Amino acid sequence: MESNRRLWLKKIGIGAAGIGLANFSSFASPPVSENLNTRFDKEANLIFLRSNENPYGPSPLARKAFVDHANISNRYNWDVATQLIADLAKRNRVNDENILLGAGSTEILDLVAKLVSLDKGNYVIADPSYDYWTAILDNLGVTKNKVPLKADKKINLQAMLEAVNQDTKLVYICNPNNPTGTVCEREALVEFITKISQNTIVLIDEAYLDFTNQQSLSAIVKEHINVIIAKTFSKMYGLAGARIGYAIANKTIIENLENLQSNTNNSVSVVSKLAAIASLKDEKFVSNCYALNENVRQYTISELKKLNCECISSHANFIYFSIVKYNKDYFKQLDDNAIEGGRIYEEEGKWTRITVGTMNEMKKFIKAIQ
Numbered sequence: 613m614e615s616n617r618r619l620w621l622k623k624i625g626i627g628a629a630g631i632g633l634a635n636f637s638s639f640a641s642p643p644v645s646e647n648l649n650t651r652f653d654k655e656a657n658l659i660f661l662r663s664n665e666n667p668y669g670p671s672p673l674a675r676k677a678f679v680d681h682a683n684i685s686n687r688y689n690w691d692v693a694t695q696l697i698a699d700l701a702k703r704n705r706v707n708d709e710n711i712l713l714g715a716g717s718t719e720i721l722d723l724v725a726k727l728v729s730l731d732k733g734n735y736v737i738a739d740p741s742y743d744y745w746t747a748i749l750d751n752l753g754v755t756k757n758k759v760p761l762k763a764d765k766k767i768n769l770q771a772m773l774e775a776v777n778q779d780t781k782l783v784y785i786c787n788p789n790n791p792t793g794t795v796c797e798r799e800a801l802v803e804f805i806t807k808i809s810q811n812t813i814v815l816i817d818e819a820y821l822d823f824t825n826q827q828s829l830s831a832i833v834k835e836h837i838n839v840i841i842a843k844t845f846s847k848m849y850g851l852a853g854a855r856i857g858y859a860i861a862n863k864t865i866i867e868n869l870e871n872l873q874s875n876t877n878n879s880v881s882v883v884s885k886l887a888a889i890a891s892l893k894d895e896k897f898v899s900n901c902y903a904l905n906e907n908v909r910q911y912t913i914s915e916l917k918k919l920n921c922e923c924i925s926s927h928a929n930f931i932y933f934s935i936v937k938y939n940k941d942y943f944k945q946l947d948d949n950a951i952e953g954g955r956i957y958e959e960e961g962k963w964t965r966i967t968v969g970t971m972n973e974m975k976k977f978i979k980a981i982q
C-alpha cells in the first residue's frame with residue numbers, strides 16, 4: 613500500500629520530500645485564519661468551549677501534511693482513500709472492507725439514519741445524548757424512543773434493552789456519552805450487543821473514546837453483523853474543520869452504506885485524508901493531548917466544585933455539571949467574558965456542559981464565573 617502511495621505521489625508530480633516546509637513553523641500557535649471574516653477574525657479574543665474541539669490540534673504531522681499537499685488540491689486523487697482505509701483497518705484490527713470514510717462522523721451518522729429509515733419503525737436513544745444528527749430519522753418517519761439516564765447520569769443499558777421491540781431499527785449508544793462524559797463498561801456493552809436481535813442495528817459512537825483508556829469495540833463487527841462503530845478525527849486528532857470520520861462495520865453493512873453515498877469514500881478532501889494518515893502516526897501528539905486533557909479537566913472540576921457546581925465524573929474532553937446551586941447568572945458571566953460555552957440540557961436540574969480547553973483558557977473560564 614505504501615508503494616501505491618509513492619507511485620501516486622510520483623504520478624501527480626510530488627517527490628517523497630514533498631513541498632518545502634518554510635512556513636511550517638508559523639503553525640506553531642493555535643490556528644488563526646488571516647482576514648477570512650470567520651469567527652476567529654470577528655472575535656479574536658473569544659474562547660471556544662462549546663464544541664469539544666481539541667484546543668491544541670491539528671497535530672504537527674497533520675499540519676505538515678496539509679502544507680506538503682496543498683498544491684495537489686486541483687486533482688481528485690481518489691486513490692488516497694485506499695491508503696487511509698488500509699491504515700484504519702490495521703489500527704482497528706479489521707479488514708479494509710470493514711471501513712467507510714465520511715466527511716466527519718456526522719456523514720456516517722447521516723448514512724446510518726438513511727439506511728435504517730428505509731424500513732421506518734423506531735429508534736432508541738439515551739436522553740440526553742448526542743442527537744443533532746437524529747433529525748434525519750425524525751424527518752424520514754422513524755419514531756424516537758428516548759430512554760432517561762440513570763440518577764448518576766450514566767446510560768441505562770438495561771432500560772435501553774427493554775425499550776427495544778420488534779420494530780426497533782436502530783439503537784444508538786454514545787460512548788463516552790455526550791453531554792455527560794460517562795462511559796459504559798466495555799463488558800456491559802458487549803453483553804448488551806449480544807442481547808439485541810441482529811435485525812436491529814446497534815450504532816456505537818466512539819467520538820470521544822480516545823480520551824478514555826477503554827479499547828474500541830471495533831473488532832466486534834466480525835461476529836456481530838448488526839454493529840456499526842462511528843469514529844472521528846475531529847476530537848482527539850484536532851481535525852474538526854477538516855471533516856473526516858469513518859464507520860467500522862460488517863462488509864454487508866458497509867456496502868449498504870456505500871449505496872447511499874454517491875462518491876464512496878470521497879466526500880472527504882484529499883488533503884484531509886493525507887492529514888489523517890499523518891495524524892495516525894503522531895502518537896506523541898495524542899499522548900500529550902490525553903495528558904493535558906486529564907490535568908486541565910481535573911483542575912476545572914475541582915474549581916467548579918468550589919463554586920457549588922455538582923460535576924459528573926468525566927471520561928472525555930468536556931464536563932457536565934449542574935448550575936442549580938451556582939449563585940450568579942452563569943450564561944451572562946460567559947457572555948460578559950467572551951466565552952462560548954454550552955447550553956442547558958436538563959432544564960430542571962440546570963445541567964450544562966463545558967469543553968476542556970487549555971489550562972490558560974480554563975483559568976479564564978473559572979475567573980469569569982467566580
Ligand SMILES: Cc1ncc(COP(=O)(O)O)c(C=O)c1O
Nearest residue numbers: 716717718742790819844846857
Ligand atoms: C458524540 C459525537 N458524535 C459525532 C460528532 C460529530 O463529529 P464530526 O462530524 O466532526 O466527526 C460529535 C460532534 O461534536 C459528537 O459529539
